Amino acid sequence: MHVSIVGSGYVGTTVAACLADLGHDVVNIEIDEGIVETINAGEAPIHESGLEERIAEHAGTNLRATSDYAAVRDTDVTFLCLPTPQADDGSLDLAIMQAGSESLGRALAEKDDDHLVVVKSTVLPGTTEDVVGPILEEESGKRIGSGLELAMNPEFLRMGTAVSDFLEPDKVVVGATSEGAAATLRELYSPIIAREGTDLVETDIREAELIKYANNAFLASKVSLVNELGNIAKEYAADAYEVLEAVGLDDRISARFMRSGLGWGGSCFPKDVDALRAGARDQGYDPALLDAVVAVNDAQPQRLVDLLENHVSLEGAHIAVLGLSFKPGTDDIRKSRALDVLEHLDARGARPVAYDPVAVENVREKHPDLEVEYADSAAAALEGADGAVVATDWPEFDELTFDGMAKRVVVDGRRIDVDEADLEVYEGLTW
Ligand SMILES: NC(=O)C1=CN([C@@H]2O[C@H](COP(=O)(O)OP(=O)(O)OC[C@H]3O[C@@H](n4cnc5c(N)ncnc54)[C@H](O)[C@@H]3O)[C@@H](O)[C@H]2O)C=CC1
Numbered sequence: 001m002h003v004s005i006v007g008s009g010y011v012g013t014t015v016a017a018c019l020a021d022l023g024h025d026v027v028n029i030e031i032d033e034g035i036v037e038t039i040n041a042g043e044a045p046i047h048e049s050g051l052e053e054r055i056a057e058h059a060g061t062n063l064r065a066t067s068d069y070a071a072v073r074d075t076d077v078t079f080l081c082l083p084t085p086q087a088d089d090g091s092l093d094l095a096i097m098q099a100g101s102e103s104l105g106r107a108l109a110e111k112d113d114d115h116l117v118v119v120k121s122t123v124l125p126g127t128t129e130d131v132v133g134p135i136l137e138e139e140s141g142k143r144i145g146s147g148l149e150l151a152m153n154p155e156f157l158r159m160g161t162a163v164s165d166f167l168e169p170d171k172v173v174v175g176a177t178s179e180g181a182a183a184t185l186r187e188l189y190s191p192i193i194a195r196e197g198t199d200l201v202e203t204d205i206r207e208a209e210l211i212k213y214a215n216n217a218f219l220a221s222k223v224s225l226v227n228e229l230g231n232i233a234k235e236y237a238a239d240a241y242e243v244l245e246a247v248g249l250d251d252r253i254s255a256r257f258m259r260s261g262l263g264w265g266g267s268c269f270p271k272d273v274d275a276l277r278a279g280a281r282d283q284g285y286d287p288a289l290l291d292a293v294v295a296v297n298d299a300q301p302q303r304l305v306d307l308l309e310n311h312v313s314l315e316g317a318h319i320a321v322l323g324l325s326f327k328p329g330t331d332d333i334r335k336s337r338a339l340d341v342l343e344h345l346d347a348r349g350a351r352p353v354a355y356d357p358v359a360v361e362n363v364r365e366k367h368p369d370l371e372v373e374y375a376d377s378a379a380a381a382l383e384g385a386d387g388a389v390v391a392t393d394w395p396e397f398d399e400l401t402f403d404g405m406a407k408r409v410v411v412d413g414r415r416i417d418v419d420e421a422d423l424e425v426y427e428g429l430t431w
């Protein structure tokens with residue numbers, strides 16, 4: 001099938017390379033010329049395991065990139081993989097989706113054959129049919145249901161495992177109002193849907209849109225619940241990890257997403273939970289539980305610093321901060337809990353020295369005002385430190401020794417593997 005993909009970020013690039021790998025002919029349409037050149041040179045614009053080799057294999061044959069929307073006219077289906085960020089009040093900001101839909105609609109005005117437009121971006125119920133659809137109709141002069149079809153196909157990949165998540169998902173969700181659109185997506189995804197372990201969910205567009213938010217809200221809530229249970233466990237001097245390992249043996253609950261500690265960050269959970277809360281309020285519903293999910297999450301960094309302050313006087317203290325990315329395996333620092341830890345340390349007069357294997361440059365560039373020194377290694381950050389906090393569970397932290405610290409106090413927000421005998425004080429946030 002001939003496929004065009006608008007937006008070539010984490011999702012668009014991964015989807016393009018994987019669909020090319022499945023044998024489709026794919027073109028990425030991207031406004032950033034640097035990304036266009038990178039893909040056409042056979043390189044990956046983002047770091048994801050398995051991506052570079054797929055782009056290298058298919059670029060120039062059945063994968064290319066361009067900034068020219070006219071390329072959609074040589075394709076049968078277009079995926080919109082554009083950003084859906086938050087406005088200042090937390091609500092969903094659709095400006096980029098609207099701009100991309102306008103450009104796409106204008107390009108489709110000059111296409112004679114039928115075309116399917118699929119929204120893959122995370123959008124609130126109603127967006128595909130009430131915002132994207134009317135723009136496409138207006139700009140293309142076509143009507144949905146006659147030459148133009150609309151569908152919604154949310155994406156569940158995680159950063160760090162994007163390629164394998166896309167190719168081996170638990171489910172493929174197809175929201176469509178016409179059988180033709182659903183059939184096209186079934187054909188496109190046929191090798192993935194045919195796998196054992198992947199369910200195909202066919203539904204209407206609104207349900208598909210909401211499934212994505214419900215999925216992320218559920219996972220974020222699960223982590224906040226394990227954090228709340230962890231905080232309670234800590235008060236009882238019980239180990240939340242032992243408790244939740246047993247709880248996870250219940251099939252109805254599952255053992256995954258049970259790691260308590262510093263909480264959830266990243267480019268998706270925070271914005272999607274906020275957008276759903278704002279959307280619910282717009283509809284006249286007060287999302288009390290999701291408000292609490294965010295409140296629990298927001299309190300964890302301060303709890304970590306409070307715990308450290310029980311053992312170290314923070315004014316002027318050299319504190320090693322281990323990890324800056326929002327989770328291991330990525331240099332993404334968006335809404336990373338580590339940034340909140342740095343702010344709390346700064347507010348209490350501490351002198352943080354931070355180390356991360358890949359995310360330091362991002363913090364330097366995007367948060368130039370943060371009062372923090374950076375170290376080239378965990379050992380260098382720990383050298384002479386009066387205390388340390390663990391903010392990201394990078395596997396290399398499991399191998400740490402703490403000999404160089406002035407005071408061997410470690411407060412762990414992520415449950416790394418440490419030999420407590422090496423330390424004067426070792427405290428876990430929830431154990
Ligand atoms: N990052 C992730 O792990 C996941 C993201 N999502 C959702 O997928 C959507 C896209 O997210 P990401 O790929 O992370 O975004 P991103 O920010 O990494 O990439 C978006 C790309 O679109 C390009 N772009 C912006 N305006 C454009 C236009 N008018 N025409 C063409 N290209 C344009 C940007 O230059 C950028 O390269 C969002 O709705 C997000 O919530 C869903 C699942 C996973």
Ligand SMILES: O=C(O)[C@H]1O[C@H](OP(=O)(O)OP(=O)(O)OC[C@H]2O[C@@H](n3ccc(=O)[nH]c3=O)[C@H](O)[C@@H]2O)[C@H](O)[C@@H](O)[C@@H]1O
Binds near residue numbers: 122157261263
């Ligand atoms: O919508 C999205 O963009 C994506 O958001 C998340 O993926 P991602 O943000 O890449 O990362 P996760 O692995 O889900 O981790 C999110 C946050 O939760 C934290 N977390 C996760 C699991 C856990 O047990 N405990 C915990 O604190 C992580 O440290 C991290 O800060 C979802 O897992 C994906 O399914 C979804 O597609």
